[in-house]
Amino acid sequence: SSTVREPDAGAAQERYQIRAALEGLASKLAASKITDEDLVQLNAYNESLMDPSLTDVEVQEINRQLHFHVYLVAGSPLLLSLMRLLWQSFPHGPQYHRPREESLAEHRQLIEALGRHDSEAAQAITHGHIIGAIPYAVTPPENRGRPKQPRKQQSHAHASEIVEGA
Secondary structure, eight states, X not given: OHHHHHHHHHHHHHHHHHHHHHHHHHHHHHHTTOXXXXXXXXXXXXXXXXXXXXXXXXXXXXXXXXXXXXXXXXXXHHHHHHHHHHHHTSTTOTTTTSOHHHHHXXXXXXXXXXXXXXXXXXXXXXXXXXXXTHHHHHSOGGGTTSOOOOOOTTOOOOXXXXXXXX
């Protein structure tokens, strides 16, 4: 029932919003510091995620390595610590139910922005990448095939409305 999901959906959405803000900052900071070697490594992680034979656990680990590489390049030990704590708050990792192709395309856009040292684009792409995962986090798998009803952009909806409207 949705009453059981309400706190989980609200908490999940909040974690993604916090992660979007912090990870967007990490990407912004990383853009001015990234090296060619870092870009090669990020592309290697993203390309390895294309392997259809990977298990869910392997996908999660490679995705984690890609994201944490950006955090490391950002050069902020405090931000890195906050991101570790935040990732631990996701039971199966933050991208658990998201279509892999969607993440790969957004990773490519981020890597391209980082390669241009475009801090604003890197921040915006990252923010969108994380916020884009919210519907997968708050919508139960059995409801994912249903058409989504539009929500207001700046909605302060209750978690029960988000779950039921998704």
